[in-house]
Amino acid sequence: MTTPLHIPQAILDDMVAHARELDPYECCGLLAGINGTVTQIYRVTNIVALEGAEKLSSFDPAKAAHLERLSPAERAEIAFVMDMQDFSAAKKDIRNKGLDLQVVYHSHPHDPARPSITDIKIATDYEEIWPKINLPIPDYLLISLMDKSKPDIRLYKIKDGNVTPAHIRTTI
Amino acid sequence: MINVRIPTPLRPLTKGQGEVTAQAKSIAEMIETLNASHPGIKSRLCDETGELRRFVNIYVNEEDIRFLKGKETSLKDGDEVSIVPAIAGGSSCRT
Numbered sequence: 001m002t003t004p005l006h007i008p009q010a011i012l013d014d015m016v017a018h019a020r021e022l023d024p025y026e027c028c029g030l031l032a033g034i035n036g037t038v039t040q041i042y043r044v045t046n047i048v049a050l051e052g053a054e055k056l057s058s059f060d061p062a063k064a065a066h067l068e069r070l071s072p073a074e075r076a077e078i079a080f081v082m083d084m085q086d087f088s089a090a091k092k093d094i095r096n097k098g099l100d101l102q103v104v105y106h107s108h109p110h111d112p113a114r115p116s117i118t119d120i121k122i123a124t125d126y127e128e129i130w131p132k133i134n135l136p137i138p139d140y141l142l143i144s145l146m147d148k149s150k151p152d153i154r155l156y157k158i159k160d161g162n163v164t165p166a167h168i169r170t171t172i
Numbered sequence: 173m174i175n176v177r178i179p180t181p182l183r184p185l186t187k188g189q190g191e192v193t194a195q196a197k198s199i200a201e202m203i204e205t206l207n208a209s210h211p212g213i214k215s216r217l218c219d220e221t222g223e224l225r226r227f228v229n230i231y232v233n234e235e236d237i238r239f240l241k242g243k244e245t246s247l248k249d250g251d252e253v254s255i256v257p258a259i260a261g262g263s264s265c266r267t
Binding site: 026028047048050052053059063078079080081082083084085087088091092104106108109110111115116118119122123125126129132133134 | 177179180181216225226227228229231234236238239252254256258259260261262263
């Protein structure tokens with residue numbers, strides 16, 4: 001078993017607060033840290049509602065076509081596209097602080113905390129991109145708000161299209 | 173010559189090629205050159221005002237052009253440019 005990722009309770013709480021603030025829309029963001037401990041959260045704007053966003057993300061044609069049929073608000077309930085300006089700013093801060101990118105997170109307001117087919121496809125596509133932008137391959141964290149009073153938080157590794165649950169250790 | 177990495181969503185415009193070459197002295201020139209040989213690529217990368225769209229990043233040798241000189245970032249022979257689509261995902265399709 002791999003070593004659990006240590007996420008302090010305050011950062012977990014911040015992430016859940018982000019998911020709740022955007023509910024019923026999906027939130028997304030990054031976690032960074034060092035030596036297996038998360039020290040920083042970066043909220044990233046979900047810009048899936050921007051015109052054309054679905055065409056330059058790695059959505060498969062069926063998902064992109066489905067998104068195009070929806071209103072901007074409906075799109076944001078079932079998908080996220082990270083604002084790459086936010087992403088760039090986070091990446092720069094991560095580098096300046098001497099941290100590593102550890103996690104890409106997003107919420108599923110209406111669905112379980114497990115990667116969808118879209119999540120798996122895009123994570124797999126991105127495997128070859130991370131090294132080109134000088135970042136390690138992150139884990140993926142899902143927050144489900146199906147039970148609003150008890151968000152379900154789960155961490156996964158996605159490699160070559162395969163999903164493996166990973167473990168989180170929390171401390172106050 | 174500049175090597176340009178093309179992400180999956182743009183490969184239909186490059187006949188499936190994951191990497192193409194371009195002769196250009198800046199990112200702006202590279203985009204114009206790519207658009208001449210692969211029509212449609214510019215509008216996917218830039219908005220109506222010519223600004224880079226928020227769901228794409230361009231890296232020159234692993235450095236984000238947003239932190240260099242944007243589209244005026246200069247290029248030299250042998251540079252590696254990566255066009256990087258936004259990280260995305262979402263729950264299962266609902267109809």
